Amino acid sequence: MSFFPYVLAAWLFIIGLYGIVTSRNFVHLVICLAVLQSSTYVLLLSIGYRVGGVAPVFAGVKVGTPAVDPVVQALMLTDIVVEATVVALLLALALQLQKHTNTLDPDKLKALEG
Amino acid sequence: MNRRTRLVFFLLSAAAFAGVYLWGLKGLPPVGHYRGPYGDVLNRVATYERHVTDVVTAVNFDYRGFDTLGEEFILFMSVVGGTVLLRRQREEEKSEHRDESLADQSPERQAPEASDATRVLTLALVGPLVVFGLYIVAHGQLTPGGGFQGGVVLATAPLLVYLAGNLKKFKQITSHTLVEVTEAVGAGGYLAIGFAGLILGGSYLRNVAALGKTGMINSGGTIALINLATGLEVAAGFVLLLYAFLEQTLEIRLRGGK
């Protein structure tokens, strides 16, 4: 049980990769990338977890109470917002692609062969 | 490669990849047994040194403030990139002078008018949402929250107006230039506060403002200020992205065409 979150992180990474490799739609592909991204969140947050620890917010809680790691949480919360905008960037690319070629299917795009 | 080859190739590679990843994960301490030392040291000293109770915010805007500056600029560049990529091209025009009646829109883009229930609910929520967003931004140094989280909440308020009305109403309440300037001010503000730390304290992003009393809203010194700047920037950034996407999908048409 105590390694399950790690295995989950690995699974999410692989399933995200699988989605990208077999995707038929660029919007779906970008969302698979977001799934891949959540794998890193699960990994980092489980590394920082402490059984029986409180949240690292000491409003009303005495300093020195065992708490979970604040560093990974800080890393994650900025990352989530940031990756949302990167996903937006990729979706903008997909949107313009659809507008010009009328398709979002990677199989149908032949312009960059060789 | 055709689909089948690619799939087989990938599945074999993924199996090996999984093996490598799991082998590496085995070396980690079991979940729930975080060993430190980084987090433990910070948990102990942050409240004492910076008078904030939310250690996560202290880490974000003080101890590792430079990282957060970088992340904020990733957001900034992505928004600029989105604006650049969704720009109106030479062969296109904006159909804003046309009414957005159902007949004008192409079949795939038709959306029914918002129902009365939707309109009442969304408009009623706009006010509380803005207050809530501002609350989260301002109280970042006391309780979970801060500029990033509150900024995103603030950015959804104009979106609700769009849902209640149409794109024209959305554009009326969000002046594009003002939002652009706000975003730049937020980003520039963060840089400037850091610079003040360099001039007054000898190192960039040093906390040189008055630290205040723990538990009060003005505690944390520059943490509170950076919080506000970030909130502005994130909110403005997301509104700009929404603006660009909505304009691209709803208004920009091929010149003279559909």
Added chain:
Amino acid sequence: MSTLAPLPVVIPLSVAAILSALNKFLHRRISEALAVAATVATGVICGVLLLQSQAQPVIHWFGGWTPRAGVALGISFVIDPIGAGAAVFASLLVLAALVFSLHYFDTVGTLFHVLMLGFLGAMCGFTLTGDVFNLFVFFELMSASAFALCGYKVEEPESMQGALNFAVTNTVGAFLVLSGIALLYGRTGALNMAQIGRTLGGNLDGLVITAFVFIMAGFFIKAAVFPFHFWLADAHAVAPTPVCVLFSGIMVELGLYAVQRVYWTMFDGSFAAHRWDLRALLLTLGSITAVLGAVMCFGQRHIKRLLAFSTVSHVGLLTIGFGVLKAGALAGVTLYVLGHGLVKAALFLVAGLLLHRFGSVDELELHGRARDLRATGAVFFVAALGLAAMPGFATFRGESGIIDAAGSIGQGWVRAIFFISGVLTAGAVLRVWGRVFRGMGKGEEAETAGAKKINEGRETTQPSHGIPAVMFAPAFVLVLLAIALGMTPGIKHAARTAAMVMQDRASYQARVLEHAWIPVAPAQEEHTPMGKGLAWSFATTAAALLVAFLSLSRYWPSKHALTRPAAITVRGLRSIHSGHIGDYVAFLTFGVAAFGVVLAALVHFH
């Protein structure tokens, strides 16, 4: 603490924010001037930091958070000569790209300059930082700016596809790096590179190997090493010229820089007993990349794609240089990066000039059209010689450093790889020169083994009849610099000292964590005989000229029985480069898995 240290990041980002705020109000000339000024200022400050770092690495702790009892609380910049040198080089290339795009380039308000400045700030932060998560953040910032710059020409559908291929593969790479960082954090509880290196000690177990594999693979994706290199040609084929200059000139090289920085500060302790396993892997990987890139390069007709594949090939050579894992080779890599970046940038700028003047970068379509562009042709020709590492160029100095170091550990065979790469890549570029600037060979009717024509749209307004000085000058200056670096005495010694500083893990850790002053031992004088290297280099150049000449003449055997297996192999290789994102990511997964399995097996069975 140095007050200059944060400025290379703060200045470009501040000016970017200002330009963005005043986007609608500023005249184009003013925003151009501000961008150029910011770049020059950044370059000058990095230069000062480079000089300061010669004595001791310059350290800056952000927020004033100096370490306590060996635990780093904040983020640090640790500026050593190689890092500062890379930042100076980045500023130089951004300056060249900005000058090239003055007046004519089709910018979108000020936003092009905002993205370029963001890119510059990110590169400076990337090279100067001493914290591994900070490295990741600047990696992401570099990527975000790069994605938008790559897809800049939204009118062309290939642009979107190329940018998407680039963006998806590099983002997967970034998450691989982050996963590796997470594993290291789980083991060491630290994010500071010096502290992690110290805590990891000398153990090499599954977690350390996997973390290493993930981080290396992620950065190798950025560096376009086989099998992660597929995105590079696509991105270069569609990105605007000033952006290609930056991609090939510095961005991919920074991927390799990160690998070296991470290895020498964090992992070398653990791998000290297994250096030969790592060497075997890296030398093989580098050789495959170099040969594959060279072969693919020769078969292209789209000039930018041709140059992109030559970058892949040279990155393979750089990987070999890193893989030797010795100071002399690292010094060689530094010089090679500089030399290659300068000539590659010049070549791309000339390609951009051709696009501006003739509206095309297709080799066959441009047949003979640039006959009257004598000065431009001369620059192109000389830069091609630099690709072959002819003596006199910085690339020759770098190459000889790497080969000598490899020879000293018994791996002198890498000379053959350098030869193949030099002959084919320089040969391809010389062929282009002959066809475009001299009218040799055949024109559009020629079939270059089925290479498809990729249409490249214009990126400039007002096509003129002459050569604008702002477009020609940067290329000319960069080639001159490549020769200057190749001939100035003392450069090799400086590079050697800088390399030794980078590799000295104990001093790095002591300096960062304890603020101790450890003197840098000066590099011993190198007296390797130059004769063999000179001879091989001249031979490479001569062979490249020969190959180019032959491929243009009617004696080039295209359907001969002897060359059929070669043609089939090339066609097979070309079909693998399909442009399909699913293929790319499948190869990516394969590469990471193979890297991990091979390294684990090698370490286990030794």
